[in-house]
Amino acid sequence: MRLTRYVTAELLPPLLAGTLMFTAILSFGYFFVSSQFLKNAPVGLIAQWIAYQVPDTLVKVLPMAVVLMVVVAFGRMSTERELIAVQSGGVSLGRMARPAAVIALLITALSVWLSLWVAPRANLETRSLYWDGLTGAGLMQFAGRNIDLGNNLILGAAGYDSTTRQLISPRLEQWNKDNRQQATLIFGDTAAFEGNQIVIKGYQVYTVNYAAVVQLNKVPNNDATALSAALQEVFPAVQIPEDKNAALTIDTGMSRKEAIARYADALGADTQGWPQLITKLTAPNVLQADRDDARALLNRKLSLPFGNLVLALAALPFALRFGRSLGVSLGIALLVALAYYLLYFVGLTIAGQAIWLSEIGAWLPNILFLLAGLWMLRRA
Numbered sequence: 209m210r211l212t213r214y215v216t217a218e219l220l221p222p223l224l225a226g227t228l229m230f231t232a233i234l235s236f237g238y239f240f241v242s243s244q245f246l247k248n249a250p251v252g253l254i255a256q257w258i259a260y261q262v263p264d265t266l267v268k269v270l271p272m273a274v275v276l277m278v279v280v281a282f283g284r285m286s287t288e289r290e291l292i293a294v295q296s297g298g299v300s301l302g303r304m305a306r307p308a309a310v311i312a313l314l315i316t317a318l319s320v321w322l323s324l325w326v327a328p329r330a331n332l333e334t335r336s337l338y339w340d341g342l343t344g345a346g347l348m349q350f351a352g353r354n355i356d357l358g359n360n361l362i363l364g365a366a367g368y369d370s371t372t373r374q375l376i377s378p379r380l381e382q383w384n385k386d387n388r389q390q391a392t393l394i395f396g397d398t399a400a401f402e403g404n405q406i407v408i409k410g411y412q413v414y415t416v417n418y419a420a421v422v423q424l425n426k427v428p429n430n431d432a433t434a435l436s437a438a439l440q441e442v443f444p445a446v447q448i449p450e451d452k453n454a455a456l457t458i459d460t461g462m463s464r465k466e467a468i469a470r471y472a473d474a475l476g477a478d479t480q481g482w483p484q485l486i487t488k489l490t491a492p493n494v495l496q497a498d499r500d501d502a503r504a505l506l507n508r509k510l511s512l513p514f515g516n517l518v519l520a521l522a523a524l525p526f527a528l529r530f531g532r533s534l535g536v537s538l539g540i541a542l543l544v545a546l547a548y549y550l551l552y553f554v555g556l557t558i559a560g561q562a563i564w565l566s567e568i569g570a571w572l573p574n575i576l577f578l579l580a581g582l583w584m585l586r587r588a
Contacts, residue, residue, distance in 0.1 A: 211299065215281070215307040222280035223311065226273035226541070227266070234265045242338070249342040257342060260334040264327040264478070267319050267512060271548065274315060274516045275523045276541040278308055282527035283537045291528070301585075305524060312520035319513030328481035335469040335477045346370050347401060347464075349472045358461035360385060363406070365399070375399040378408055380458060389419040392445075394456065404463045411456040413447035480505060500563045507570035508556065518574045519548060522581035548573055 235258050239246075246254055282305075285291050294304060339345050348368045355363040359382075366377035378399035384390040397410030420441035427434045462470075469477040480502070488494050488502035523544055530540045551573035559569025 211294070211304070212307050215285075215304060216311070218281040218285065219277050219308055219311055223273050223277035226276035227269060230269035230272050231262065231265050234269060235261065245343050253337065253341050257334060257337050260330045260337065263322045263330045267323045267327055270315055270319055271512065271515045271519050272541065272545040274312055275519050275544045275548075276538065277311070278520055278523040279527040279530075279541045279544070280534065280537045281308070282524060283530070283540075286528050287533075308520050308524070309517075312517045315516045316513050319516060320510065323509045323513055324482040324485075328479045328484075331477040332465050332469050332479045335472060336465040339468050339472050344370050345472075346373055347375060347468070347472075350375070350467075353471070355467060355471050357467065361458075361460060363401075363460075363467075369398075372398075373400060373402075375401060378406070380406065380408070387417075387419070390415065390417045390444075392416075394458070396456070397452075401460075401464050401467070404460050406458045406460055408456045408458065409454070410452050411449070411454065413445070413456070414443060415445035417442055417444055478505075485509075500566075503563065504559055504566040504570070507559070507566050511555075511570040511574055512552065515548060515552070515574055515577075518577045518581070519544070521585075522548075522577040525581065525584035525587070548577060551576060 238261055239254070239258060282291070285304075291301070291304065295301065339347075339349075346368060347365075348370060350363070351365055351367045353364065357363055362381045363375075364379040364381075365375040368375055376398060378394075378396050380394040382392045384392075393414045393416060394408060395412045395414075396408035399406050399408040420438070423441065424435075424438050427438045466479060469479050485502045485506045488498050489506070523541070526540050526544060527537070530536060555569040555572035557569070558572065559566050561569075
C-alpha cells in the first residue's frame with residue numbers, strides 16, 4: 209500500500225504539469241490563429257470561447273500527458289536505482305506499474321466521457337459564440353450558399369444583416385420524399401433564424417411539380433381551359449398573402465447553433481455525441497451513408513481515449529531506457545506522442561478508404577503501439 213502511494217505520488221505531478229502545459233499551448237494556438245478577428249471582442253467572451261474548447265483539447269492532449277507521466281516518473285526511479293532496489297525485494301515491475309495502469313484507465317474513462325458527451329456540446333457552443341458573439345458575423349457565411357438543414361429542407365439567402373440578424377432574400381426549398389420531381393419553394397424578403405425556427409416575412413409559397421412541366425408543350429395555344437388545368441398540375445398549391453408583412457414560421461430539423469457549427473467554417477465542428485451516433489446506427493430509415501459516417505466517427509471517438517491506456521504501456525520501456533533527466537524525458541515523451549499521432553492520422557486515412565476499414569484504421573495506432581510496447585518490455 210505504501211509503495212502504491214509512493215508511485216502514485218511520482219506519477220501525478222508530471223501528469224498534471226503535462227496536461228496544463230499541452231492544454232495551454234493548444235489554447236494559445238487557437239487564440240493566435242483567430243486573434244485578428246477578435247480585436248474588439250470583450251475579454252470575458254474570449255475567455256468563455258477558450259473555455260468551451262478545453263474539453264475537446266483535453267481529449268487530444270491527455271495521451272501526451274500520460275506518456276510524459278510514465279517517462280518522467282519511471283525514468284527518474286530507474287535512474288536513481290529505485291526500481292532495482294524494489295525488484296531486489298521481490299516486487300515485480302508489473303506491480304510497480306500498477307498505479308500507472310489504474311491512472312491511465314481512469315483517464316481513458318474521462319476521455320471517453322469528454323469525447324462522447326461533453327466535447328460535442330462544447331464544440332457547438334464554441335462555434336456559435338465565435339460567429340454570433342465574438343465576430344458578430346452570424347450567418348454571413350450562409351450568403352450565396354445552399355445550406356442543408358435536414359429533412360430535405362435547404363436554405364439559401366442573398367445576404368445577411370448582422371445588425372438585425374436577418375437573412376436577406378431568403379429561399380427555402382423542400383423536396384417531396386415520395387415524388388422527387390415535386391418541391392415546395394418559399395421566397396421572402398427577410399428571415400430570422402433563431403433556435404429551431406425560421407420566421408420568413410413577405411413570403412410567397414409555391415408547390416411545383418416539375419414532372420408536369422413537359423405537359424405544357426402539349427396544350428393547344430387556343431385552349432384556355434386546358435392551359436389552366438395544365439398550370440394547376442405544375443403549381444398544385446400557391447400561397448401569396450395580401451399582407452406583404454405577413455410572417456411564416458418554419459420548424460427546422462437543425463438549430464441555428466448547429467447550422468453555424470456545421471457550415472460557417474470550411475471544416476465543420478464535431479458536434480455529434482453518443483446519442484446522435486447511436487441513433488444513426490440503430491434507427492430505421494437512416495441513409496446508409498449517414499450510418500457509415502456514424503460508424504467511422506464512433507470508432508474514432510473511442511480509439512483516441514483508449515490510446516491513453518496503450519501509451520502508458522508503450523512509454524514504460526522508453527522510460528526505463530532513456531528517462532535519465534527531465535529534459536530527455538520530455539523529448540522522449542514528445543517523440544512517442546508524435547509517432548502515435550502520425551499513426552493515428554494514417555489510420556484515419558485508411559479508415560476513409562472503405563467502410564469495412566473503419567475499425568482497422570481507427571484502432572491501428574493502438575494495436576501497433578500495444579504490440580510494440582509488449583515486445584519492448586520483454587527486452588527491457
